[in-house]
Amino acid sequence: MKDTLPPVYLDNNATTRVFPEVVEAMLPYFTEQFGNASSIHAFGSEVGGALRQARKSLQRLIGAEFDHEIIFTSGGTESNNTAIRSALQVQPGRNEVITSMVEHPAILSLCDWLEKHEDVVVHRIPVDSQGRLDIDAYRAALSDKVAVVSFMWANNETGTIFPVDGLAELAHEHGALFHTDAVQAVGKVPIDLKTTEIDMLSLSSHKFHGPKGLGALYLRKGTRFRPLMRGGHQERGRRAGTENAPAIIGLGRAADMTLATMADDSARMTALRDRLEQGLVQQIGHCFVTGDPRDRLPNTATVAFEFIEGEAILLKLNQAGIAASSGSACTSGSLEPSHVLRAMDIPFTAAHGAIRFSLSRETTDADVDRVLAVMPEIISGLREMSPFWSDDGAKPEGFNPEYA
Amino acid sequence: MWDYSDKVKEYFFNPRNAGALADANAVGEVGSLSCGDALKLMLKVNPETDIIEDAKFQTFGCGSAIASSSALTELIIGKTIAEARTLTNQDIANFLDGLPPEKMHCSVMGQEALTAAVAAYTGETLEEDDHEEGALICKCFGVDAGMIERAIRTNKLTTLEMVTFYTKAGGGCNSCREPLEELLADTNKEMVAEGLIKAEEAYIFGAAPQPVKKKAQGFVIPDQPPTPMAPPQPSAPVQIAMPVVAAAAPAAAPVAAPAAAPAPAPAAAPAMSAAKEVIIAAKIIEEMRPVFHRDGGDVELVDMEGSLILVNLTGACSGCQIASLTLGGLQTKITEALGRPVRVMPVAKT
Structure with a gap:
């Protein structure tokens, strides 16, 4: 039976399906209007016009005041690296960075490097058990030595949203620049940058049904800046390298489509997500939903199942035609479970068994039903095999391994 | 996702000997929740014969951990304690047609559980392993x-x-x-x-x-x-x-024939196609000689080893800056003619 059903894709925080309309918009720019936007001839100028339209579309999606505040990059990671490094370079005398313990590796491993090799002092602000930022710790870390504060808009694993506009105002009280990694937020929640004090924002096209290999850095007008890449004058001299025209045009289309239906999509995804979470928690014991129940992305549900390991669950789900992801150590090749769940002090018993279902506007009721139909059996089957489990429930005390 | 062998998948989706063994008389427990890996191995050993008559496992872990545990039980059932002692984690990995390098620790965990179970049966004490x-x-x-x-x-x-x-x-x-x-x-x-x-x-x-x-x-x-x-x-x-440079000069000695009379290189002799390649290369070099002559120099084929074509430059060409440029042209021509990339390298003729 499982062979006849279409696959269920619930890993949209990893990447999304490119909308067919987006592909269609991109195609002519590979073979017909393939010119370099910098060229004078017709091939080039037509592309230049299309790029301007795309830039305006993205401007609307993020509510930027000016379209020239957008710098196209190769993706979220490049935008993050550019923002942090630029902020440090334009403010000599300030050599500290504030970030959180739950950021994406594009921020965290960069900060590790800067701390270790470039004499930068890094403050990593902790979160509580629901993934909410410790504001007092943030206030305490702020000083006139801080060059940049970087907090993610929404967490990729739990969907928890940080109050970035308020956090930006606090940063400005101390003269620090404020950057937000909004890769998971753009396209999922309304963003209106012109009404905030955010100086820089990173986003990625493939998280909202655009093509991969493209992102953007929002740079508020008047913010001092040093490019990461040097070369040609593209992006007003702020990001050298020939524009990835087809991808930028695709992103523009994806931005238009996302913005057009965001309110409806958001409400529908929230309902589906809540039904999924409630269904899982009601049917399966010893599991709980992670993240901030009051303020999180509409599409993300991370449920931690105790006494079993995430990769095993994912393999069984995959066999049932369902794609999800896991904060488990084993899926990444390291031995530590997700740094996000650990920072939230989720016990090891559950962190290893955390499964993330991330929905898109294409997710249907039937998709949720499929998950709810197979999960109880998958979980009970694996628990039967677990030494931490017995017929009458959990019994981690009964198991005494040789080493711990 | 991991590149698991079919056997790993089979032993994960349909594990043999999973569950508790009620009449076990030797139990080995390793791993912990914090590690994300744990295995309880239960053995039923016949005290008369020391033969492991039954084995079951309970595993907390990823797909390959469960498959490794199951493979372990299959490997040791019917074996004596002495035979089981010789089992290594590599045996478990081999049984499963290999494990990804990141997942080898799963097989190590299996072997450690076995060691612990055997120790429990014989009453030995184990050395602490901080793991x-x-x-x-x-x-x-x-x-x-x-x-x-x-x-x-x-x-x-x-x-x-x-x-x-x-x-x-x-x-x-x-x-x-x-x-x-x-x-x-x-x-x-x-x-x-x-x-x-x-x-x-x-x-x-x-x-x-x-x-x-x-x-x-x-x-x-x-x-x-x-x-x-x-x-x-x-x-x-x-x-x-770097044998490339070191080998060039000595290898040149036996075949220092002028390019005008293309003698097949000894290495290329048995295979017809290789000999043919040498002839083609020599022919191209011969055609190019006038270019070198114009500059007051000369070129000749010394040897051909795999993708390396060794030539000797004489006269004005030797040490001349233009030489590398001209050799580049030669390289392109020979590459085109042979249909595979070659490298032309000037060597001293001994």
């Missing part, structure tokens, strides 16, 4: 940070080359060079603080010479760490031998 592994650094050879750090400390290693000799880490694709450098520098720094090595011996991050540009040939990473090796010399990077 620190750390992140996997070298994916080619499956070497983790814990093992590398132990090797650095035990053997007082202070160069990247020695780390590779002792642990194999970095001996494959070398893309783990940066984490390896960091680990060596960090560990050395700690060792200096602990007084184990002198500060000037310690490896400083970024101090290693650049990797050699040319492809190394004939450089084999030893399977076993060479234990009796002399103490590492801090400032003596191991130079990887």
